[in-house]
Amino acid sequence: MLLKKLNIAATLVDHRRRKREEERERKRAFLENGGLVLEKLVASCNGRPIPIRTFSYQQLILATNNFDHRFILYESCAERIYKMYKGSFEGRILSIKVYDERDSFAKDLALMDIGISAKASAHKNILKLVGCCLETSIPSLVFEYAQNGVLADQIYISKRQGTPMLWQSRLKIARQIAHAIAYLHTGFSRPIIHRDIRQKNILLDQHDVPKLSDFSLSISIPEGETHVVTDILIGTMGFMCPSYIDTLMVTEKTDVFSFGMVLLRLLIGQHPFDYLHRSEDEYQPLKVHLSNHAMNEIVDPAILAEEGGAGLEQQLQAVRQLGLTCIEDDPEIRPTMVDVTKELRRIERSIA
Template structure:
């Protein structure tokens, strides 16, 4: 009896200690990066999130990678998504705090909204708005999902523009630009079939005041999406995200994963931008376009949009690219023009 009481007392003491440590860390980082402006969020208990996910039932996994699993959850008659980091690596504590700090500052229709977090576990557990339709990587590049309608050209253009606005918001919507730093299709989730949300701020960082770039000794990110100049020098800024956006556009256009596209370019001895240009110069552009898009092009306006899309992609893949998604040159305006079905 005494042993049971002591264990319960110890559990409560441990939880208080973790909440104090995690809460202090989150508050410190929020103050440092958000200038005191961030969205309110709820503090969950560990038990509440266990119940919400049916004790983290594997059937409820929406997405997972080497650092975390994202679960479907149900809390107070509301669907939520629960992000639980693996506790085997201490580095994940920093990634988790980063997610809380940056997600708490976001107020954008195409960035996944943070609802709350649990601070009484070794690594905090995060709760977001519901995403039940998977990620873009699985949707278009790998998994066959016949129950979901194919992504036609109009859908892909909408996803591209929505995510472009989300990136522009990170770069220009805050006192200091936020570099997302790990842009890829696996980090684009769907709240409805074609409503895209940018997710996962594990590697995001703000450009320091008075600086135009950041230099790191260790290059981090995902191979294929990282800008060549960042890989060679360790120097990065918002334009590194623009290159990643260009790689994303290439995947969206071709229906192929970026690693396969890079291997094909490497076999020809050229960078990704030059590989794409070869198809333009040889008048064989449609050979690399996803067959679903080719079948969908039935009018001149759609063909114009396809070529405008290709031009934007080419600009983004250039070394030291222009911030095309913000300045909105003519080809971006064409992308924004609705097309009748």
């Protein structure tokens, strides 16, 4: 009996010691991360830091039921750099982005995400950053909740469930995301290049309003410059501009190319042929495929089933041409995102 009591006492002492160590580690992380986040916010906001709310680690635990896997909304696939959880704070549903502590670049990615998200959150089509938790070794981010999930799950024929998204809804999403990207390019003294525009980084709220997200790979172009040359290639294959792959030079047209790929996928409703890595004997390049086939051979059948007549046909043709222009090999031929937004608005109104 005495031995049992001694074991229980030892266990309690060990538990309290671990709790004290965890508390010290959280305080250390809070101080270190607080300084880094403040520095990033000051640097990205021209010396005027934007105040954001701080959440405690205990609040994240309670909101996610100790990070229950059933609360996971999205997990970045191949690299598994972060997980997005659904959490409840004081009756409000929010999204919690938790970076993988094992990734050596995770802290840099999280800090960039915080800096750009805080700066750009004023735009209605950019996922709003509510705050962050500084008590984790890698800062965790808290965003508004996008109830309808990622765009990819809504438009890909192989993934979607229920009623297919209507063409006019797809067109509206394209125009709003184009406007958000144009805002990044033109709304600040140093243009922000997203560098990872794809369907999985476009979220939809309960009204299918699109929200551009994940600024962890973003980069700013210095004032007075038109480009920046990076040390390494970063992005998602299939969405990366060929000239960026060849030269590591990032410009506004890098995002234009990625957006063009998104626009064309909204049109065809599926993964296009991997034109960067397949020979013509196996698959025709995407541009050739879209240029040389009739609309009824490339467009999502759900769109073709809609009633729209000649007006719908004209819109589909116009979007196909715009998308192909956005993914031209020569960046100089591609339009700016401001011009893309104007053209999508014109197309949208053509049969409104």
